[in-house]
Amino acid sequence: MARLTQLTTLITGGNSGIGYATAKKFKEEGAVVIITGRNAHAVAQAAEELDAVGLISDQADLSSLDGLVAALNVAESKLDAIFLNAGIATFAPFEQMTEAHYDEIMNVNVKGVLFTLQKLLPLLNNGGSIIFNTSVNATLGMPNSGVYAASKAALIALSRVLATELAPRQIRVNCISPGPVETPVYEKLGMDSEQIAGFSKLLSEKILLKRFAQAEEIAQLAVFLAGKESSFITGTEIVVDGGITVNAVLN
């Protein structure tokens, strides 16, 4: 039986990677799906493929978020689940960190996510579910990942506060922290294909299951957290990482 029937869900960054795979699974589970993204062509194409509603919203731009809320209000949309998935990643050694690098990551991954949620909250039904897409990077201590790691740690901290603040409305708030997932994000890191292959090999060796996750393996958990099967789960972070965070001293 479909697990998200009669639920209206919104997925940020739904035109690519984990967001796209989740939108697909949500549709298969009977949900009404709204995807957002910043690239009009990519969002329109994904929305058509997914039979979803596609809305343009650059989460680094607060006025663009107002446009998103206005569009949802015009459609009289009420939401049952929000997957705050959109994010970016770039890495640099701490000594080479620049203000521009810091601002870019923090504007999208922290400020953008916070204000997306603040603006969507009045549209979220009581009893709804909020899911943040965070990362094992928040706790791994991976070299060169400082700003990105800090951005995801900020979301985990926020999710716990929100779980408390929103509990009176029976709204549940949780994080999914993936390990490495095969998505287009690695093509956006500023590395050439040889460097990506080397980085992927190095990471895969550290994962107990010796492979990256597929985006669908993250989407399956998002389905669980969006629906009633997880009705007593709030304020927590669920790690989906093939075992990369297990202490691998003897591995």
Ligand SMILES: NC(=O)c1ccc[n+]([C@@H]2O[C@H](COP(=O)([O-])OP(=O)(O)OC[C@H]3O[C@@H](n4cnc5c(N)ncnc54)[C@H](OP(=O)(O)O)[C@@H]3O)[C@@H](O)[C@H]2O)c1
């Ligand atoms: N892949 C991994 O190994 C991994 C691991 C842990 C956590 N994550 C997290 O998973 C999430 C999804 O990443 P992914 O791997 O699926 O990468 P992806 O394929 O690059 O997808 C990221 C999505 O976010 C969108 N986005 C980026 N900046 C945006 C903005 N300012 N406003 C609106 N949308 C924006 C992207 O739009 P464009 O198409 O326009 O760029 C894209 O749709 C991210 O938060 C990432 O940090 C990924």
